[in-house]
Structures are given as structure tokens and as C-alpha cells.
Amino acid sequence: MPAIHAYVAFGSNLGDRAAHLQRALQRLQQVPGIESLRHSSFVESAPVGDGPPQGPFLNGVAEVQTTLPPHALLAVCKALEAEAGRILPARRNQPRPLDLDLVFYGDARIDTRELVVPHREWHRRAFVTGPLRELGVDLDARPRHEPPELLDTPAALAARVGDWLAGDCTIGLVPTMGSLHDGHASLVQIARGECDRVLATIFVNPLQFGPNEDFAAYPRDLAGDLAVCRAAGADAVFAPSVAAMYDPAFCSHVAVGAAADGLEGALRPGHFSGVATVVARLFALSRAHRGYFGEKDAQQLAVIRRMTRDLGFPIRIVGCPIVREPDGLAMSSRNVYLGAEDRRAATVLHRALRSACEQFQRGERDRDRLVARVRAVVATEPRAALDYVMLRSADDLAELPPGPVDGGRLLVAAKFVDGKRPVRLLDNMVLPS
Secondary structure (H helix, E strand, C coil), X not given: CCCEEEEEEEEECCCCHHHHHHHHHHHHHCCCCEEEEEECCCEEECCCCCCCCCCCEEEEEEEEXXXXXXXXXXXXXXXXXXXXXXXXXXXXXXXXXCEEEEEEECCCCEECCXXXXXXXXXXXXXXXXXXXXXXXXXXXXXXXXXXXXXXXXHHHHHHHHHHHHHCCCCXXXXXECCCCCHHHHHHHHHHHHHCCEEEEEECCCHHHCCCCCCXXXXXXXXXXXXXXXXXXXXXXXXXXXXXXXXXXXXXXXXXXXXXXXXXXXXXXXXXXXXXXXXXXXXXXXXXXXXXXXXXXXHHHHHXXXXXXXXXXXXXXXXXXXXXXXXXXXXXXXXXXXXXXXXXXXCCHHHHHHHHHHHHHHCCCCEHHHHHHHHHHHHHCCCCCEEEEEEEECCCCCCECCCCECCCCEEEEEEEECCCCCCEEEEEEEECCC
């Protein structure tokens, strides 16, 4: 293959730092496939990141002309790190005798589990940008990684996913309808801790709205949503138009069965079919390994789990804990519509669920008395118009017979009408073991 100009950032903050760097540069120049090497001056810099207290680094950048493929050059760098005494794999932001990072490899863009080029952080690190300028690199002409990447068509998503899969990445999918808050951010953060790449989706799905529901008025703030995804660690956001998701001839819908019976399914006919249809399409487009869904929408989670098993999607569904405001209110995109008095009143849902759970801990086991306890607490708040209270099986929400129970999930829904329009809120809680 023709020779490529590549740039390798180097650093050391353990032992004889200068000796580690000089030996690594000498060894790198001797590697077959490295045709030439020149390097910047050494510069001292403070550690970055959230690692333990540690001493300053010596840093610099080497320019190499090489016929090695990028992953082979990476392997050489890892071998030199190990030779210098670095224990691999290494935790991030730890002291180290030698650190070698491939910053650029010609004009290539690489996004695999082992290697991302251009390096994600090169433009944010003065100990990299200064040496690059010294070597004559035009920094303005170099691409900068500014996640999350915004994808707005299935074709663009397929291309990015294809790169990730070719690079042996595990993909975490976080489907949302936007208007993101800390609850959504927690899903992205959990996915970030478990997957190599995280894809969030922002799509207000018309199929799951009934004729008298708030599709047109549903809050939309793409710029704000991207900021939430960026802070939480998403690699990409898929935000298609309705036309991109459903062409004019679209006619395939997923039917849902017992998991959608009662609760929201009874009050919102067709809702869960719309949810299942869009989620199935997102599973197919993303080819994700794991899907992350909040437990606040417990029935939705049960429907998706059932659909995933029934249709054989090769994806693991991960239910994530409810995120609450300091006063207990479950976070929801619809909370912004609550008037001041209704916002205060809405905490009754959490208080009611907690009260029944406390009764359960004290020995109450009767299904109907636990449900009655939730109803009684909600009834103390005149602004709350109760839709339902149910005690169901904790995971699949199957109905529980009257009489004693050994666990389950309490679910409640109520309307609050003080604000610009009625706001319907859901909450649930698992009986403590």
C-alpha cells in the first residue's frame, strides 16, 4: 500500500519520562513499515480527566510515514506501551510510563471498537495541538469530532451502523420522542457504560397518538435534545422526519396482545401498536445489541419485551430505573405543562405509591387493600383526577388474582388540569422484597 502520513501523540508521567519517550520514538522508527519519523519538542502538561492524583506529563507528537494499516500501527503502539511497563488493558486517566495515541492516519475516518481516527479529543488538548502546529499541520483543515453525529435518514443511519458493526462495536439504542430530561439522559449514561457505541433516536411517532391526543403540540426542541445527548455521551442521534420513517405506501403494523391489555391499552386504543411498530422499525434500522427503556412507562416496556421475544429480534431489552425530581415526581416530558399548583399536587402519585409500599413492608399482603391505600392517598389531593390504580406482576404486568400477593408493581395514572391543558401523568413502584 502507498505510504501514509500518520500522527501519533505520545506522553509519559511515570519514571524517567524523557527516557521512556526517547526509547519509544527510537523503537517506533525501527519498525518495518515505518519509512520515516520526525517529532515535536517535548512539552510538559497537567493530567486531564478524573483520574487519581498524579504528576505532570511530558508530551509531544510524532509524524510517521508508514505503509502499515491503521490497526497494525495501533498494535505497534500498544506493544511499545507494554514494553515500557504499562499494564494493558489500562483504566482511563491513570498514571503511565508511556501513552501512544494515533491522532490522524492520512485523511482516513475510522470508527471501530479499538480505534477512532481522528482521535476524539485531539482539538481539545493543547499538548496535542501545539506539537501538531510545530510539525506544520494545518489544524483548521483537520476534522474535529463533535458528538453526537446527527443522522436524519435511514440510509445515513445504515452507513454509520455498518461502520460500527464492521469495527466489532456493541451498539446501545435509546429510543425517545425528544423533549429530553435527566431521565432520558440516565438511559444514555447506562448505555454508555455497557456499550461501545450509543445511538439515541428522537422521533415523535404519529402512529402512537390517538385522534384527540397531542401529536402536533408535543414538545420539540432538537437543539436542546442534542445538548442532553452530548452531555450524556451519545455517539449519534437519529432524528428522521415522518416521511423518512414512513413512506407514503407504508402499511405494515405490529399487532400487540395481552401485554397491551388494560391500563394504558384500554384508555388509548391503538397506542401500543404504534409504539411496537416504530420500535420494531428502529430495531431493524439500528441492528443494536441492547435497547434501553425507562421503567416509568412500565406497560410500554412489557409490550416491547413481549414483541422482542415473539418476533425474535436479536436485541437485549434493558429496563432502567425511574428518575425522580427531589420531591419524588417521576420525570416526564409532560411535566413542563403542569401549572404551579398542579406541579405541587402531582407529587401525590409518588406519596400514594410509597404509602402502599410501606404498608406492604409492615405486612399487608392483600391485593385490594394495597390498591385501596393508593386510591385513598390520591383522593386527598382534589386536583388529581384518578384514571386507574392497579397491582400487577412486576415484570410482565400480568393480572394478579384477588387475595394475598408476595410482590408486584403498583401502577397509577391521573390527570391534572390547572395548567394550559390537562396533563396526564403515570407512575409506578415495585413492592419491596
